[in-house]
Each structure stands twice: as C-alpha cells, then as structure tokens.
Amino acid sequence: MEIELRGITKRFGAVTANSDVNLTIRPGEILGLLGENGAGKSTLMNVLSGLYRPDAGEILIDGKPVNFRDAKDAIHAGIGMVHQHFMLVPVFTVAENVVLGVEPTGRFDHLDLAAARRQVSDISGQHGLSVDPNAIIEEMPVGLQQRVEIIKVLFRSAEVIIFDEPTAVLTPQEVTEFFVIIRSLRDAGKALVFITHKLGEVLEVADRISVLRGGKVVGEGDPKTATDADLAEMMVGRSVRFAVNKRAVNTGAALLEVRDMKVLNERDEITVDGVSFEVRAGEVVGIAGVQGNGQTELVEAITGLRPALTGAVSFLGHDVTGASSRTRHRLGMAHVPEDRQKSGMVTDFTVAENAVLDSYYEKRFSSGVTMRWPAVNAEAAKIVDDFDVRTASIFSLGDHLSGGNQQKLVVGRELSRDIKLMVASQPTRGVDVGSIEYIHDRLIAARDSGVGVLIVSTELDEIMSLADRILVMFRGRIVASFTSETANVKDIGLAMAGVAA
C-alpha cells in the first residue's frame, strides 16, 4: 500500500504547522522523518492518522484520494501509529491489551480470549517479536511493551506503521533489537515511518530520509550518502558541530559527597538504594541510566527537594543532609530540574521574572521587602544576551518561548550566579539541536572555570560526550562506573540494562 501526501497544509489560527508538504510512503521501505521539536512532524502524522483534518492538500492511497473523518477511518484504511507514550493497560495481559476495543467474540457475545492469544502468538511469531501473550504489561521491560504496541497495530491489519520517537525510552541494546524488528517488518512489505530527531539512528535504519523544518519539507536524503552534518544542517538551517570541545580534566577538591544514601519515592518505595559518590571541582560526572531507575529521586535529595531516608550529603564540607534547598542555593549549588515546565520555570511569568525565579531573594534583586525590578530586568537582559535566548522582549511570557529557549533561560539563570556545583538533570531534553550544542558548551565552560558539574541524563550520547566520569544507575544503585577513557556504548548499555559488566 503506497501513501502519498500531496500539498498538505495545516494551520492553527495564525500558526502554520504544515505548509504544502509532499511525502510518499512506500511499502517495503522505511521512511525516516527528521525534524526538531515544533518542526511539524507530529502534526503531519496526526493528519495522516486521521486526528486532524488538513486545511489544504490531499492524502492518496494507491493513487486514490481518501478522506479521513477521524482516527477510526485511518485505522480501517490500514494506518497504525505507535506512540511515544504507550497506551497500554498495565494490569492487563498482552493479549487483553492487543484486542482491547476490537475483541473477538463468540456466541452470546462471549469474549474469546483463547482466539486472541492465538492471534497474538501468530503475529508475534511471524515477525520474530517473541512476546508471550499471557504476560502482564507492568511486569514487562519497556522494550517488550513497545513490541506489544507493534502487535496492536498489526492486529488491526495495519499496512502503514508510524513510529513516533520509538527509541526515546529504550536502552542501547533495546534499540538494536528494535532495528531488527523494524527491518523485518519492512521485509514483510509494510510501509514504515520512523519519526526521530536522532541523526545516527535514522542513518542506520532508514531507506529514505525527509527533513522537516518550520512545517515544510526542506530536504531529502539518501542514508547511503548523507552525513550527520548534512542532515543536521537541513534540520537546523545552519551548520552544527557535534563533538564538544573539551580541555583535559583538571580536578580539584571534592565539592559534593554523597554517602550511602537511600531515598523513598511518593509510594514509600526505596528508589535510591545506597548510593555513594563524589563530584570534584572542575569535573563533569554523568549519571546514565534508563528513566525511572532512581535518578529523579537522587537529584531531588541532593538539591534538598526530597528528604534522604539514610545517608549523608555534604557540600563544600558542610553537612547539608537536612538543609533546605534555599540553604544549598545560597552555598552555591545550582539546579537545572529535569522538567523545566513543571518546576524549572513559571510559564505564566515573564522572562524577567523567570530569570530570578530562585535568586530573587538575593541582595542584588531585592531590598528584603521590595523587588529591585530595574536590577532584575538588567539581569534578565544579560542572561538573554549571554545565552542566546530568542525572545521578543524580557517582558514576554515564558510560555511564548520555544522549548529550547526556555531551557537556555533556565540554564542561563543557573549559570549566571557565582556557583560551585551545577546539578543538571536532562539538560537538553526536548531541546533543538542548535540549543543542545549551546547548552553543552556552556556546561563545559563552567567545568573549565572550576565548577563541579553533575549531569543526569537518559541520553547516552549526551553523557558520553560531556562526562569525565560516568556512573550507571540501575534500580536505585550505581552498578558501574567508567572514566571517559574506559567508556564504551556496549558496556554502558549492558550496565543500564542491569547486566553486570
């Protein structure tokens, strides 16, 4: 089944999300769809899967124009989507999840789960997915859950499968396995769309590449000849440097010492289970790991947002285990939180207000009672300048900034103080390629000036390019540690998956 998108335009009020997009999806082929956040990838795929109706243009299936009124029409036409966030019922079995909504029924509307299990086994066997139909979703690793999503769309006889950022939640090993699956689907004659912003992956697995920028298709690439740099330039609209320029590490005294720390999560489960490490002045320590292995709780305990159950944190020689986050802030600890919109900024505050969100109490910005707005505004303008935050004015709302610019504002705010330690959690999540480069450079510049940097990231590439020492977290423990010389993707990947190196 061949799909052609012809002249697709989709507007939301004054914003044009897709403008005259032409795209062909062919059977037996993997189309890599590259683009930064906000480039219009998701809108385009939502048009294709029937969630949005285009303002102009048409969709042709095997040369015949079709008109999707809703998502059901698209599913009937054989278009399936595997979303980035899985839509599975955690307490149901694989078979139950797969048939949900299209349950096979026998006489008297009896739910025929046996038939469901059989069909799931068949599909699983055909494509080498090796999924047990009786397994409970919440007990399965993320990589297998993703395969259940794939079985779901195959069960609905999809001929076209769209994968939205499928590798974002996978370990490196799971990514490799995913590539095997997607290739086998291609060889079975399915038409596949692989949406991503990761250049390496698209070069490895795609047969054709289309690049979206600003809602338009700005280029096509042949993965056999295209390079990282070409594609990145197409995505961003200018040339991008990948390697982080780094001087040799020159460490000083230990700034942060974490000793045998245990931390509970909201459900009172031990999520950080006896972690010890230290961060020295002038080095970058990276904590790698698949999301949900205790990194969030560890960072919160270090920065004073969550109490430690046992263990101790000392910072600059002070025991700060029970100290408030304000106390740690005063001592020179900076924190870039993992979710900038949830906690790193107030989106309904102006850029200026956000620029002093956690330092408003300092003498520079307040007299103790009243705010010194002129000083705040000057500081905001300086951060905006220094960190290349693209905004119309410092009085624009934080909400009006793109994700990358919001993050540059948060990182800029945290680095613009006299700090000793930077704790950066997912510093470049959801940030465009150009801003990633910028943020990485600034973090390294801070390290070179003697600041200790702790980076927690689920992006292994990011950890590998920034960190001088790498610690791998799995189920609340640090299971492996590497120096930048000994680090390699395979060993770190195994450690992330819990296989002792």
Added chain:
Amino acid sequence: MSFNEEGPPTTSEMLQRVVVARGQVEDVVIVPVLAVALALVLGGITMLLTGVDVPRIGAAFSALFSGSFGSISALSETLTAATPVTLTALGIALGFRAGLFNIGAEGQMMLGGMAAVAVGFSFPGLPIFIHLPLALLVGALVGAAWAAIAGWLKAATGAHEVITTIMLNLIATQLTGYLLRNPPIQKPGRHDPISQSVLDSAMLPKLLTWLDPNLRLNAGYIIVLLMVALVYWLLFRTTLGFEFRASGLNPFAARYAGMRSGLIIVVVMAISGALAGLAGGVQVLGVLGRASPGFTGGGGFNGIAVALLGRSHPVGVLLAGILFGALEAGGRQMQVSAGVRIDLIAIIQSLIIAFVAAPLLMRAAFPWAFQKKAAVTR
C-alpha cells in the same frame, strides 16, 4: 512555530514593554464587558417572562442607571455599597493569586465586624484618632486570625481551604448569633440579637455631609483606595508578592525555587482574612453603627464574584466592586420607582459571574469579538 528570522533583538529593544497581546485584552476586558451586557439583556428577558410589560422594563433599566450613577446621591450610594465588597474581594483576589480559594471571607468579615463593634462601643472618652484606627485594626486582626486557622490547617495537615473555610463560616455565623444575644455585646434592655451602638469616636467620618447631610459615603472608601494600592504594591513590588504569585501559578516551581510553601499559605490567608475583617469593620463603623444578624449583607460571598470579575487584579477588583455597588444601589431605586423586585439584581449578578467564569461560552456566543484561537500542538 517557525523561528524569528530577523535576527535577535538588541538589548535595549529587549527592555521595552511588549504590547499587550490580543489574548490578554480579550480575557481582561472583552469577556467581562460582554458578560455584563449579556447578563443585563437576559435580566430584561427574565422580566419579560415574568409578566413585566415593556415600558416598565424600560423604566426599570432607567431606574437602575439613575439610582447608581444618575446623581451625587446615587454615586454616594454606589460607592457606599461597593466599600465592603471591594475589600473582601481584594483579599479573595490575593488568595487567588497565590492559588488559594478563600471561601471564608464571609465568616472573617463577620467576626472582624463583631470585634470592631466591641472595640467601638467599649472605650468611651478615647479620641477619634485613636479609637477609630484601633477598632479597625482589631477587626482586621480578628479576621486575619480566623483565616489563618484555615491556612495553618492546610499547611500543617493538607486540609483543603475550601472545606475548612466553609466550616469556619458556619462557626462564625453561630458564634455571631450567640454573641449578639448575650452580654456584653447585646444592647442592654433588648431581647433580640442586636449589639450595643458604636460610639461616635469610633465611627468613620461621612465625606459628603457638607453637600447634603443625607449622603452616606464615608471614609471607608478612602480605606478601599488605600488597600487597592497596598495590595497592588504587595503583589507586584515586593518579594512576598513574587512568592505569592509563583506559588499560585506553579507550586512545583515555587518549591524548586526554595520558597516555603507552608509559610506562604498561612501568610496569604492571614492577609486575605485581614482585608475581610477590615470590610466587616468598615461596614459597622461606616454605615450601620451596630451589628445585627446578617450585617455583612453577603459581602464575603459577593466578594468572590467581584474578585472573579476583576480578574484578581487590584484595579480590576476596584472597578468590579463599583459595578456591584452600582447594581445594588440601582437595584434599590429600581424596586422603588419601577416596582421590580431587587431579586432581579441577584439574578443579573449571578449571570455575570457565570459568564465570566465560562469564557468559552462567551466565545461561542460572540465569535466576532474574539480572535480565532490557535490549537495547542506539540
């Protein structure tokens, strides 16, 4: 969605105020204005449906206007009626800004008023410049203490302030009824619930008696203007206001920024309660001269409406308060000269609030007044 291609603005451009976005104008101006207009129209239709003939409806609306803005005396009544409700609304608006819903302004106003009355009749011989401020201050402090209970319960135990303030309202009502029937509050020789009369040395001076001795406008409205300025200053000029607003808009970010949420909750509730207590004090010391059941006139509840209509901004609250005062003053005139019951005013007030609270409804009713909204995409 696409980048600004003209290159980054310079620092000096960056420091210039942005033009107010169309969306903000819609939210702050267009929605309330249309809500008032639509509520008045529906009020007219209500009269029509209840058998009021068209000339009398005309007379009713004409009386509504002449009784609120038509003369000096009408203006005096409008501002007098606006006084307590603007004060409670300021407190409630402050709560909204910090993410707290103080339903308890009614109870805080009641107890604040009772305290002000008690001080007001208790100290004969005190000069007015001590007695009056003292009575107002005690009223505000009692309101603050009463509201702080709800704040403390929330900060310490997580009890929702909506529930606790409703309960505190009930307690305040019963307590007031009890106090009014018993010494030392009850007026000697009376058997109905009524307090002793406030001494002249604790009464707010009338402002316009030099024009006409019947004009009731009193210095309470000067207090209103001062409080509008004070709340504005507090919210937008002080570090405390910065913390209030951050906590209200994003409590996670406030916590991340090292703000002490528990303390902020208690302080916000206390200030909110102080304004409600002051409203009670101003009502008894400015207009009534004593307390009796229902002396608040629902000022605590109408304050919620005024705060909503005023978009939780001190200046908006000031204007919304004048509108509510006008509806009340004009409504009385309407009842007298057109024979339409003042209940209609409550209907109009309620409709205004319903429409303000439902901006999407206003968009659907008046699509030509709004820009098409861009759907949010990721």
